[in-house]
Amino acid sequence: MTFTSPADVRERLATVGYLPDDAIATTVYLAAALGKPLLVEGPAGVGKTELAKAVAEITDAELVRLQCYEGLDEPRALYEWNYKKQLLRIQAAGDESWNATHDDIFTEEFLLERPLLTAIRRSEPTVLLIDETDKADVEVEGLLLEVLSDFQVTIPELGTITAVRRPFVVLTSNATRELSEALKRRCLYLHLDYPSPERERDIVKARVPGIEDALAERLAQLVATLRTLELKKAPSIAETIDWARTLLALGLDRMDADTISATLGVVLKHHSDQERARKELVPDGSSR
C-alpha cells in the first residue's frame, strides 16, 4: 500500500468524496510510508472512521474492523477455539487414540479468527480499523501494543503467526480517557478537528450532490457560527450534511430565520442548545 506523495493521497481521497487538508494527507502518507499505526483523535463526527473507510477504498483494500467496548477481551479481539466443533470431533473420533485426536482438534479448521488475527493473516491489502479504542479496557491496550509493534501473534498450539503483509492500521478515539503513553508512542498521531468553513463547504458539495454553491457556503458559515457558541454538543460534519440533505428534501433553497428555526433540530440535539442557538442567531424583530 503505497502513495507517491501527500498530494497523491489528497487526490485519491478526493475521488471517493473525502476531502483532506494538508495535515491529514501528509499524516496518512507518512503512516503508509513508515508502516506505522495511525491514531486519530477528535470530537465525534469529524470523520475519523470515515478516513479509514476512505483509505481502504482508494487502495482496494479490505476493511477489517474491531469495534472496542468495555469488556472486550482477547478471545473477541484476537482468536478463539471453536469448542463446539472440537467436541463434535472428539465424539466422532470413537476409539481413535488420544494423541491423534489431540493433534487433530487444534488445527486451522477449529480456529475462529477475530479481527486482529484476520488482519494479520491476510495476504491481500488490508486496512485494520480499531474503532473507539478509548472505550476498551486498559488490558486491551496491552494486547494491541504487542500486535501493533511486531505485527505478530502467538497461538500456543500453532506457534507464532507473523503478518505476511502489514495492514494499514487506523485507531480512533474520542479521548473519553487518555490512552497510554506506550500506545501513543508507537503510533503516528492525528488530531482531527472541525474543518474550516471553506473545507466544510467543499465537503457538503462533494457529499450532497445537487446543492447550490451559495447554499452550501451559507450552511458551512452557519455551522461554524454555531460551533463558536458554547453548546453541549457542537454540530458534527455528519450533521451538517444531514442539514443540507434536509433542506434539499424540503425543497428549501434559502436559509432565512424561519427555515433555520424550523430545521435546527437536525443539527442540535439538546433542547438547551437549540434555545441558545435560536436566541443568538434568530432575531426576534424587536431587538433591531
Place this chain on the structure above:
Amino acid sequence: MALLDRHIGFVAALREAGLPVSLAEGLDAVHALEAIDLTERASLRAAYAATVVKRPAHREAFDMLFDLWFPPALGSHEEARDRPAYDDPELVRLRDELSRILLSGDETALRAFARGAVGAYGRGNGGSGQWFSYQVLRTLSADTLMAGLLNSVLAERGGLDEKVARRTFTRRIERFEQLVGEDVRRRLAEETSVERVARANVRPPLEQIDFLRATRADLAALRREMHPLARRLATRLTIRNRHGRRGRLDFRRTVRASLSTGGVPITTHHRPRRPHKPELVVLCDASDSVSSFAHFTLLLTYALREQFAKVRAFAFIDGLDEVTRFFAPGADVVEAMTRMTNEADIVWVSGHSDYGRAFGVFEERYADAITPKTSLLILGDARTNYQNPGLETLRRLAGRARHAYWLNPEPLRDWDSGDSAASAYEGVVPMHECRNLTQLAEFVETLA
C-alpha cells in the same frame, strides 16, 4: 548537517516547553523527514506534528516553536519607519489594502502583508532596538476595520447575516494578529537567539494553566474542556467501581451451592455490591479574588451532578445562598453563571469574603443539607479579610459530614501569608492545593 542540528534543537525546545518527546518519537520524526518533500513547509509541519505531538493541548506550543525553528522567510528588506499620524496617507492606503485582503480571506496575501507591516512599524524607538507586535497592531488597528468590512458585504445591518459575517471577519483579524506575532518572534529570533525567544513566549499547556491567572480566552477554553473532563472522570469512576472488591459473602447461596460438592464450598457467592453514590454539598467562595476559580469549580459541580445522588451548591461572599437551582439539568451553563451573580443573595455588606459569617449563615439555614452520607467540599482561598474565621462552626459542619475537603486555588507557598487562614482551616478540614486542571482531576479521583 544543518538540518540535523535544527532537528535536535527543536526537539530539545519542545521538551523544555513541557512536551514529553521520547527518543523513539524523535527518531520517528527523522524517518518522517526522509519520506517527505522538505521544501513543502506544510508537510514538514504535519510530519513533525504527527510524530511528536500526541495531545491536542500541546499543539499551540508546538506551532509557536515550529515557526521559530523553521521560519517561513529570512531577513527583511523594508525600511523601518516612525509611527505615523492617524491620517498619514501611507497609513490610510495600508489600511485600505488590509481591509481588501481581510474581505477576500486570502491567506498568502495576509501573510505577506503582515510581514511588510512588521518590517515597517514593528521596530521600537523609531527604527532601533527591539521588535514589538503591539506597535504594529496599534498602528494598523485592524479591529476598527470591522464596521467597514461588514458594510461592504451586508445590504442591511443586524440579524443573522451580521452574526455570521462578523464571526468570519473576527476570525480573519485574529489570524492577522497571529501572523504579526509570528513574524515579530521570527525577527527577534534571527537577531538574538531562537532559544531565548522560545523560552520567553511559550505558554504552559491548558491543563497546567493557573485558575487564578487564567485569561478570558483561557477560561473559555477551560470551559470547553469541562464536559470531556467530566465524562472522563465519570468513566474512571465507573471502572473503579466495577473492579472494586466483591460484595459481602452470601452465606445461604454459598451453602446451597456446596450441596452438590458434598458440602465443600468450592464456589463462593457474594451479594452484589451496592453502588456507593455519595451526596455532595459544595460551598464556593464567589468573591472577585477567586472568581475565575469559582466559575470553573461551579461548572465542575454542575458536570459532576450525574455522579452523585444529590448535589447541592452554595455560593458565598459575605452572604450565602443556595445556587443549585441555577444549575438544573439541561440548563444553559453560561446563563446559569450570569443569573447566579445577578440573582443569588451572596453579598451582604462589603462584597469581601467573610468565611465566618458565611459558615454561620449556612449552619443556621441549611444545616440539614449535611447528613452522614454527605461529602462536604469547600472551595476558596481561605482569605478571611482578618475577620472571624468561624473555625468552630466549620468543625461542627465537617463533623456531621462523611468526608470534608477544602480546595485552595492558591499556591502552597502563599498559604498563611497575609490574611490567609489556610493552616487554621487545614487543622479542621484537609486542604488540597488545586491550581489547574491536572490537580483538579487528581483530586476528583480521590473523592470517589
